[in-house]
Amino acid sequence: MEIQEAQKAVDKWIKTYGVRYFNELTNMVLLQEEVGELAKIVARIYGEQNFKESDKGYDIEDEMGDVLFVLMCMANQMNIDLTKAFEKNIQKKINRDKDRHTNNPKLVSNE
Numbered sequence: 001m002e003i004q005e006a007q008k009a010v011d012k013w014i015k016t017y018g019v020r021y022f023n024e025l026t027n028m029v030l031l032q033e034e035v036g037e038l039a040k041i042v043a044r045i046y047g048e049q050n051f052k053e054s055d056k057g058y059d060i061e062d063e064m065g066d067v068l069f070v071l072m073c074m075a076n077q078m079n080i081d082l083t084k085a086f087e088k089n090i091q092k093k094i095n096r097d098k099d100r101h102t103n104n105p106k107l108v109s110n111e
Helices: 003-018 024-045 060-077 082-097
Strands: none
Touching: 003 060, 003 082, 024 060, 060 082
16 A cells, blocks of 8 residues: 555545544543554564563554654645655755764674
8 A cells, every 4th residue: 555545545535534633732632642642562572671461462563553644634634645745854864964963983793
């Protein structure tokens, strides 16, 4: 599925099942909540914390999907084409950082 198709699928879901979009502020808070849930799983899988019994139902893939869903809700209600936004962002990073990481001695292997 392309990003634009995903944005349309989110819009269709909202209009079919969600009644309407939450306002932008509510969606911003929901995005932070979903990112927090993703962070919690990452901390338990890759960090030093272990899973509590109440954490065991979390699924990292599902949490990433939740983040994308809310981000697409926000993009839809703000009339942002995420494909264009992403393409513009990649170009910005190419122009700004084309030599930055390859010249970073912390990233270059000393093998």
